[in-house]
Structures are given as C-alpha cells and as structure tokens.
Amino acid sequence: MSLSKKSTVIVENLRKKQMREAISTGKRLDERSLDEVRPIEIELDVIKKANGSAWVKLGNTEVVAGVKVETGEPFEGLENSGALIITAEVLPIASPHIEPGPPDEETIELARVVDRGVRESEMLDLKKLVLVPGKIVYTIFVDCSVINVDGNLLDATSYAVVSALASCKLPVFEIKDDKVVDTGKTQEPPITTLPVSVTTVKIGDYLISDPTTEEEACMDARLTITTNSKGSIVAMQKGLKGSFSIDDVKSIADKAIAKGEGIRGKLKGMINIG
C-alpha cells in the first residue's frame, strides 16, 4: 500500500526560508542557477568482473552500475528479443536515512523509471541479441547501487546505466551441439541511441533542475523526462503530491530536450563513443 509519509530528511525552517529567498532571486544555496545541473563525472570499467561498469558522480550523488551478460529464455511475448533487466538499490551506506530491507516504493519507482527510459528509447537493439529464436537469447542485467545520496537519484542512476551499457563489451556466445558456448571473444553492444534523463522539480512557483537532497525536502512536485538522440521524448514520470500547469509541463519538456542534448554530448565525450 502506498502511504503519504513525512520527509525523513529534516531541513530547518530557517534554511528552507533561505532556500526560497535565494531561488526567488534566481540563485540556489550552492550558487547554481535554477536550471544548472551539477558537474557529472564518470569513471568507466571500475568493476573488472562485470562486462561493463560505470561509477557516476552527479555532484555528491554517486551511483555504481554493473552490466552482467548471461543467456536465458526470452520474455513471454518477446520471443525474438534479448532480455534486458535493470535494477536499482539504495544501499544502507548511502545515507543515514536508509535502512536495509526489501525495496520501498521509492526504490521500486527509481528502478522502473530508469528502466522505462532505457527500454523505451530502444537504446540497445535487443533484436540483435538472439541466439536461438524463441528459445535462447542474451540476458543483460544492469544492476545499480546507489553509494551516496544527495538528490536526483533518477538522473544519476540513468546516467550510470547508459554509461555502463554503452561502454560494455558483450561476450560472444555460440551454439554448439545444442549447448551455449562462451567463445571467449567479445563484441560491441548494438547501441542505437543515448537516452538522457532530465529531472525538474517545482519549489513554490519556481522550476529547478537537478535538485540536491536538501532541495528535494522542499519540493512540491517532480517531473522526469527522458529524450533520445533525435531529441524526441521517450519516457516521462511525474512524482510527488504537487501538480503542474499545462504551461509548466510544456516548458519543462522544452528545457529537458535542450538540456538533454548538452548532457548527451558530455556523456558521449566521457564514454568515448561517436
């Protein structure tokens, strides 16, 4: 059951007031402008045991994503496609407010929204990852661990998944005598586009990009928009108990497309792909 809950992160009223005053003058408490995204740092191939991995820092938010490739049966109804499974976990090391245990609804939403962006963009051409049609396909797991929480987990996790996938090397499997054999060779993943997630939140009457934990404690509503390399929107998710006007949504969408393009350029540079 989904329950409206109190914020676990407490921000003093004085600090909230400072934040609102700063935002009304177009500056944030960390000196960023309202639509400025924190610096993104990506370290690739940090986990040698994975087929691909990325350690992403978005300001102080840190996420590690690892790709593991296996073979298995295709999903029902998608007999001629490889299987892509994206998970996310917020580790208890990541914040004093996280407790071990089964994922709560926010974590489930995190994993599902990140998955939706990557899946709907058709970033990976899953049709090319079939060994025996209807029977054996590549199964690609992208598991994410949030290492440090400082807001905007949705975008940070999405960048980690995209970086890890785009830079991974897939093992080449072959069928010999009805058995799957790992040839020991690797191949480039069939990447078609780079999805970029951009989250905007509403604090009072103002829209700000890439919120920190402190800003998230004050936000009324959130809208995450994922765009592909063509500049089309491929996934969206509104969150929290606030609301947006139609004009808000249109301006957030325009910004997400423009900002997404810039971030995509940065990601391409860091992942080192065309």
Place this chain on the structure above:
Amino acid sequence: MVQSRSLIDESGKRTDGRVIDELREVKINVGVVKNADGSALIEFGKNRIIAAVYGPREVHPKHMALSDRGVVRCRYHMSPFSTDTRKSPAPSRRETEISKVIREALEPALILEDYPRAAIDIFIEVLQADGGSRCAGISAASVALADAGINMRDMVSACAAGKVDDKIVVDINDTEDKEGGADMPVAYMPNLEKITLLQLDGELNPNEFNTCLEEAVRGCLKVYEIQRSSLMEKYFGDEKGMKEE
C-alpha cells in the same frame, strides 16, 4: 515496439471502431460498496474497476500518523482473473509503482489539513483490465472520495492519449497500448487546471508531445462530465441534476 499491422483503417476507424478523438464508453456507478464510506464502479471500455474509500479514520500503526494533516493510503490491485493470463495475487512491482503514482495524483485534490492524525484509505480493485486501468482507477477513486464526503479542492479526472500509426489518439486501449507507438496517461484537476499525473512510454517528438498532452487533457474533461453527472445522479436524482446545468 513492433507495429505489425495497421491499427487505424482508411476510414479513420481504430481497432475497436472508434475515431481518433473518441473515448470508449464510460459509465460510473456511485455507492456500489455498501460498507465503504464512499465508492464507485467504473466501466471504461472493458475495464471494470471498483474504488472504495474508508476514512477519515484512525491510523494504524499510530506512528504513521501526521500531526498537521491526514495521511492517504492507496492500494491499486489487479484481481488474478482480470487479465488474459492469470495474474499472481501478490502485489507486483508494477502495482507498487501505480499505487504510488495514483496516490500522488489524488493527493493534490484533497484538503488533508482538515484531517490531522487521520488516514484516508483508497482501495482500487481492477476486476477486469482493458488498458488504461490506472486512469480509470483514478477517475473512480476521485468519485469515491467525493462520495465519502472528503473535503476536496477539485475532482481528479484521468485519461490517456498516445500515438498509434503516427497519429495522436485519445484513450488508448489494450491493443493500441501493446502495439502502438506511445502511451501517455494524464490526470488533471479540471477546475484548477493542474496536471497531477503524467507518465509516458514510447517516442514522441516535441510537436507530437504538445498535441498528445492537449488531447489527453481534452479526454480528462470528457471524463469529468461523466464523473460529475454520476454524482449528480446519486445525490440529486437524474432530472434535478440535469436542471442544474
């Protein structure tokens, strides 16, 4: 997403015979669950969904209560027999996410400050699913909340729009959702003109996105009229409701 066959024919008719800006048939019955404080059964195409509201009532466990406002608890659940292949009755990750987005779609309409230390429980049971069940569930729950006499700022009406055969169509059905190009559920407060739920999967360019959003909102307004008349019918009787127009 694979587009294996044409989903709109030459005369502009969709798989279920509708034109692109036509909603499926929508019927709402208010007060179907006798024990609940408020309830509604919505038939939205082949969707059959009951929403029941209990509350304001005491919060258990007590530490979940908030001292300055009420809490909303929401469960969206699909019956095992509601889908083509049996659905396990245990709540899935999909249902967990939908319960959350539905709660967040309804909360902006509720004046929770009027119910400190209390809970308002919303149960949405999908008896038969036909695509667009989260939207139908929100529309039914909103009527059930009004039926329960919960103080509200506005109704919440929901409807999806999407892309089928490169055309923007309103109220995506099951086939169009599975085979079409994009699905965008929207929930809207019609008098306050605010969007309270917005999701999308599938590809839309900026122009398509704007049209899709406007079409979805237009669909929400049509649903709103049906929600309104269903409540009118229960509380004022059929004819009087008409006269008040």
